Amino acid sequence: MKRSRLLSRLWEFQNKYGYIPDNAISEIAQKLRVSKIEIEGVISFYHFFHRKPTGKYIVYLNNSIISELNGFKEIKAAFEKETGCTFGKHDDNPLFSLFETSCIGLSDQEPAALINFHPFTNLTPQKVKDIVNQLKNYVKLESISNNPTSKIQYKPSEDKTIFFRNYTIGNSLKKLKADSPEKLLKQLQESKLEGRGGAFFSTATKWTACKNAESSKKYIICNADEGEPGTFKDKSLLNNYPGLIIEGMILAAFITGAKSGFIYLRAEYNYLLKKLENTLNEFEEKGYLGKSILGIENFNFKIKIELGAGAYVCGAETALIESLEGFRGEPRIRKYFPTENGYLGYSTIVNNVETFAMASRIIELGNNFISKIGTKESIGTKIISISGDVAKPGIYEIEWGMSIKELLNLSQATAPHFIQISGPSGECINNKEFHRKICEEDLICGGSIMVFNKFRSIIQILENFIKFFKIESCGACTPCRAGNQILHEKILKIKRGICTTEDLNEIKQWGTIMQLSSRCGLGQFSANTLIMAIDKFEDYFNIKVTSCSDNCNVEFDMQNAVYEYDQLINLTQ
Numbered sequence: 001m002k003r004s005r006l007l008s009r010l011w012e013f014q015n016k017y018g019y020i021p022d023n024a025i026s027e028i029a030q031k032l033r034v035s036k037i038e039i040e041g042v043i044s045f046y047h048f049f050h051r052k053p054t055g056k057y058i059v060y061l062n063n064s065i066i067s068e069l070n071g072f073k074e075i076k077a078a079f080e081k082e083t084g085c086t087f088g089k090h091d092d093n094p095l096f097s098l099f100e101t102s103c104i105g106l107s108d109q110e111p112a113a114l115i116n117f118h119p120f121t122n123l124t125p126q127k128v129k130d131i132v133n134q135l136k137n138y139v140k141l142e143s144i145s146n147n148p149t150s151k152i153q154y155k156p157s158e159d160k161t162i163f164f165r166n167y168t169i170g171n172s173l174k175k176l177k178a179d180s181p182e183k184l185l186k187q188l189q190e191s192k193l194e195g196r197g198g199a200f201f202s203t204a205t206k207w208t209a210c211k212n213a214e215s216s217k218k219y220i221i222c223n224a225d226e227g228e229p230g231t232f233k234d235k236s237l238l239n240n241y242p243g244l245i246i247e248g249m250i251l252a253a254f255i256t257g258a259k260s261g262f263i264y265l266r267a268e269y270n271y272l273l274k275k276l277e278n279t280l281n282e283f284e285e286k287g288y289l290g291k292s293i294l295g296i297e298n299f300n301f302k303i304k305i306e307l308g309a310g311a312y313v314c315g316a317e318t319a320l321i322e323s324l325e326g327f328r329g330e331p332r333i334r335k336y337f338p339t340e341n342g343y344l345g346y347s348t349i350v351n352n353v354e355t356f357a358m359a360s361r362i363i364e365l366g367n368n369f370i371s372k373i374g375t376k377e378s379i380g381t382k383i384i385s386i387s388g389d390v391a392k393p394g395i396y397e398i399e400w401g402m403s404i405k406e407l408l409n410l411s412q413a414t415a416p417h418f419i420q421i422s423g424p425s426g427e428c429i430n431n432k433e434f435h436r437k438i439c440e441e442d443l444i445c446g447g448s449i450m451v452f453n454k455f456r457s458i459i460q461i462l463e464n465f466i467k468f469f470k471i472e473s474c475g476a477c478t479p480c481r482a483g484n485q486i487l488h489e490k491i492l493k494i495k496r497g498i499c500t501t502e503d504l505n506e507i508k509q510w511g512t513i514m515q516l517s518s519r520c521g522l523g524q525f526s527a528n529t530l531i532m533a534i535d536k537f538e539d540y541f542n543i544k545v546t547s548c549s550d551n552c553n554v555e556f557d558m559q560n561a562v563y564e565y566d567q568l569i570n571l572t573q
Contacts, residue, residue, distance in 0.1 A: 001028070001031040001032060002326075003032055003325060003326040003327075004324060004325050004326050004344070005326065006028070006032070006039075006042060006326030006327075007306065007307065007308075007309060007323065007324075007326060008306065008307070009028060010024075010028075010042075010043065010049055010309070011307060011309070014048070014049055014050065017053075018050070018053060018054040018055070018056070018058065018097075019050040019051060019052055019053050019054050020043060020049055020050065020051055025039050025040065025043075032326075041328060042326070042327065042328055045311060045328040045329060045330075045474070046308075046309035046310050046311050046329075047099075047101060047102075047309070047310030047311065048060075048267050048309045048310040049309055050090075050097075052090040053090065054090065054097040055085070055091075055093045055094055055095045055096040055097040056094060056095050056096075057095060057096050057097070057115050057116055057135055057141070058096075058097045058099065058115070058116055059079060059083075059096065059097065059098045059099065059113055059114070059115050060099050060100070060101040060104070060113060060114040060115075061075065061076060061079065061087070061098070061099070061100055061101065061111070061113045062100075062101060062102070062103060062104045062106065062110065062111065062112050062113060063100045063101065063102065063464075064102060064103040064107065064110075064229045064230070064464070064468070065229065065230075065450070065460075065461055065464040065465065066107045066110045066229075066230065066387050066388055066450065067107075067110040067111045067112065068460070068464055069388075069452075069456065069460075070110045070111055071111050071123075071124070072110075072111055074125055075111045075113070075123045075124075075125065075128060076100075077125075078125035078128035078129065079098055079113075079128055079132070080098065082128055082129050082132040082133070083095070083096040083098065083132055084096075085097065085098045086098065087099060087100055088100065095135065095136065096132075096135075101114075101268075101310065102227070102229065102312060102468055102471065102472065103227065103228070103229035103230065103231070103468075104119075104268040105226060105231070105232040105235045105266075105268055105269065106119060106121055106148055106232065107229070107230050107231075107232055107385065107387035107388075107393070107448075107450070108150050108151070108232065108385070108386075108387045108393035108394050109121035109122050109146075109148055109150075109393075110122075110387075111123045112148070114268065115131070115135075115141060115145070116141055117267065117268070117270035117271060118141050118142065118145035118271060119145055119146050119147075119148040119271055120145060120146055121146045121148050122146075131144060145271075148271075149239060150232055150235065150236050150239075150385070150394050150395050151392075151393075151394035151395065152164055152236065152240075152394065152395045152396075152397070153386070153392045153393075153394040153395060153396055153410070153411065154396045154397065154398070154410050155396075155397040156373075156381065156397065156398070156399055160372075160373050160381070160399060161381070161397060162358070162361050162365070162370070162373070162380055162381045162397070163237070163241065163244070163354075163357060163358075163361065163381065163383060163397050164240070164241075164397050167241055167243060167244060169243050169247075169282065169283070169286065169288070170247070170286060170288055171247075171364045172247045172248075172251060172360045172361070172363040172364035173247055173250060173251070173288055173293075173294060174294075175363050175364070176251075176254050176293075176294055176296065176299075177294055177295075177296065181211065181254060181255040181256075184251065184254070184255055184363060185204055185207060185208060185211070185255055186204075187362065187363065187366075187367060188203055188204040188207065188359060188362060188363075189202075189204035189205075190367050190371075191362045191367050191370055191371070191379055191380070192377065192378075192379050193355070193358055193359060193362060193379075193380075194440075195351060195352065195355050196352055196354035196355045196358060196382070196383075196446070196447065197223060197315070197351070197352030197354070197355065197446065198228075198422060198446035198447075198521075200440070200444060203351065203355060203359060206339060206349060206351070207252060207255055207256060207349060209337070209339040209340075209347075210252075210256040210258070210339045210347045210348070210349045211255055211256045211257065213339055213340065213347035215346045215347035216346070217258075217259065217260070217344075217346040217347075218256050218257055218258035218259070218346060218347045218348070218349075219258055219260055219261060219262070219342060219343045219344075219346060219347075219348040219349070220249050220252045220253050220256070220258045220260075220261035220262075220301075220303075220348075220349050221261065221262045221263075221264060221317075221320065221321070221324070221342075221343065221348060221349065221350045221351075222245060222248075222249055222261070222262070222263045222264065222351065222352070222353060222356055223264055223315065223317065223320055223350055223351065223352045223353070224238060224245075224263055224264055224265045224266060224269065224352075224353050225264055225265070225266040225308050225314050225315045225320060226266060226269075226315070226352075226353070227266060227268075227311075227312040227314075227315050228312075228315070228422070228423035228424070228425070228446070228447075228448060229423055229424055229448075229450075229465075229468060230385065230387055230388075230420065230423050230424075230448040230449075230450040231385050231423055231446070231447050231448040232385045232387075232395075232448075233354065233383040233384060233385040233395060233447045233448070234352065234353035234354060234447070235269060235272070236383065236385075236395045237353050237354060237357050237383070238265075238269065238272050238275075238276065238353060239272060239275070241357060242275060242276055242279040243279055243282075243283070244356070244357040244360045244361065245263075245353050245356045245357050245360075246279060246280065246283055246288075246289075246303065246356075247288075247356075247360040248351075248355070248356025248357055248358070248359040248360040249261050249263075249303060249356055250283075250288060250289070250293070250301060251359055251360060251363060252349055252351070252356070252359070253299075253301040254293075254296075254299060254301075256347075256349065258301065258349070259300055259301055259302070260301070260302055260303075260304075261301065261302070261303040261304070262303065262304050262305070262306050262324060262343075263276065263303060263304070263305045263306070264306050264308060264314070264320055264323070264324060265305055265306070265307055265308065266308045266310075267307055267308050267309050267310050268310070270307065273305065273307070276305055277305065280303055280305070289301060289302060289303060290302065306324055308323065308329075309323075311323070311329045311472070311474075312468075312472035312522070313329055313330070313331065313472060313473070313474045313520065313522050314329040316331045316520045316521055316522070317338055317350040318331045318332035318334075318338065318520075319331040319332075319474070319520065320350060321338060321342055321343050321348065321350070324343060325343065325344065328474070329474070330474045330476045331474070331476070331519050331520035331522075333519060334519075338350055354383055354447070358380065362380075373399055373400075374399055374400035374401055374439070375400050375401040375437075375439045375440070375441060376441070377439065377440040377441050378400035378401065378439040378440045378441070379400070380400065381397050381398060381399055381400065382397070382398055382399075382400055382438065382445065382447075383395060383396070383397050383447060384396045384397075384398055384407070384438075384445065384447060384448065384449055385447060385448045385449070386407070386411045386448075386449045386450075386451065387448075387449075387450055387451070388449075388450045388451035388452055389413060389414050389415070389416065389451050389452055389453040389456070390408075390411040390412055390413045390414070390451050391411070391412035391413075391414065392410070392411045392412050393411070396410065396411070398438065400438065400439040400440075401437050401438070401439045402437065402438055403434070403435055403436065403437050403438075404419065404429065404433065404434045404435070404436055404437075404438070404443070404449075405434040405435060407438070407449065408434065408451065411451070413451045413453075414453055415453040415454045415455070416431065416434075416451050416452075416453060416454075417430070417431060417452060417453055417454035417456070418430070418452040418456065418458055418461065418533075418537070419433075419434075419449060419450070419451055419452070420448075420449070420450040420451075420452070420461075420529065421443065421445050421448075421449055422444075422445050422446040422447065422448060423446065423448050423450075424465035424468060424469065424526070424529055425469075425521065425522070425525035425526055425528055425529070426445075426446065426448075426525075426528065426529065427443070427528065427529070427532060428529045428532050428533050428536060429443075429536065430536045430537060433536075458533060458537055458540055459491065459494055459495055459544070462491055462529065462530050462533060463488070463491045463492075463495070465526075465529055465530070466484060466487050466488045466491055466526070466530065467488060469484045469522060469526035470484040470485055470487075470488050472522065473522060473523065473526075474522075476519060477517070477518055477519040477523060479513055479514045479517045479518045479523055480514060480518045480519070480520075480522060480523025480526070483510050483511075483513065483514040483518075483523065483526075483527070484514075484523070484526055486506075486510055487507060487510060487511075487526075487527060487530060490503050490506065490507050491530075494541075494544050497544070497546060498546055499544055499545055499546060500545060500546055501545055503545075504534055504541065504545065507527070507530060507531065507534065508531055508534070510527065511527030511528070511530070511531045514526065514527050515527070
């Protein structure tokens, strides 16, 4: 058994038993010739692997901020009432187990949950009751789950639409017979395509580095681990245009000489797995995957789908590679770029779903078409997921250069006040900035906009964000592990009305420490929104800050102070 097969093997046991039993760990450890402790370490890293028996139906209820503001508590209470189980506990219930989880890519259809990874959207207490009763009466799960298609709310005119236009399989690949890898690379370079996962690094530069790398093997990896709360734009491409993504990967393989590729699909999108597998089979049948693709000698390329297991940090490219190799998905210390030393030590390209789809359209449509759209530095269109206090949540394909105000009008936002760009690790803006434009020259956006109206609690929003980072931190580096814990404590002080100006200054200091010394983007950017909010919503925070001196008596929480002692006494008794 290869170490890179570890996650797949763990999923086999998880799906068979509902958890991973001791004998499974012993078996795997023996085959890999590693300690059982090491296997336990990998299992404990991921949210969706369980070591204790679970019920027949495992419920994962999304606890993101959009869910929280749309009835999360009521839905949680309804599940507990109808099942008789408690969230987060392995109850002795043969039918149900309940767990909370971070964003599941359904922010436009909240509250939402996954039951054995089948999606259920727009939940109400009555819907929960009906679902649970049907499952108790042995109704098939597949027959009552939802088809969570995110509505495409807006796209430009036909002459400016790139992604959501008619698609015919193989359109971009036909260019491979006529054009050389060098010519295709030049076309990508002229298009100014940058990574659409949030890093915005030049795609042509990355692919060139892999092409020129002295590596006996090369790999192409599609990062479909879209885990940023509020983001679901990649899901729309995976669901509606999977062929575009695959064609982009094939183009990358042709340019670089790679023979193997992977789609790393987040576990939350398990319900899209069959569609992706069917699309890959269709490509093979048409001669677009496999050996001698399009009759081109020595052009051999295959793609496998690997399923993640629930870890936000695996969105970072080196953490994703570690996960694919069968290890804990901890980001590597940046010594080499993946194009130098990537999957199994070989040169590797990692790009996200939208990037591969855009590369495919660029080759298909040509730069004469693409260059007429967008701005000078940001050419083409961008896919945005919009959720929150809007009448029309969903997917928007916009031209680069559209203003926030235009987007808010298109989505029919109600009293917008606090706007979160690019998820919790991105940037928040206030109503004085609605004139700003989404493009590289002004406000760069990875793919999501969450809209909160003036009646929402900013502290509630920020607390949800920081709790998310605290839970999702892999713990490998101290600044991130300790920093997010400290930031959460500071927010609790603000909530309790005992925050001082010194606390706000310490938040900024910790943000700087985390940004400069954390290993990956999770720690580097997790304090961004909190720090920006303090500056951009100054009047709001001034009200929250206590006027007493640093030496004044602050609230003392006796229950919290003696909690560990009480727990110890209870255990000894």
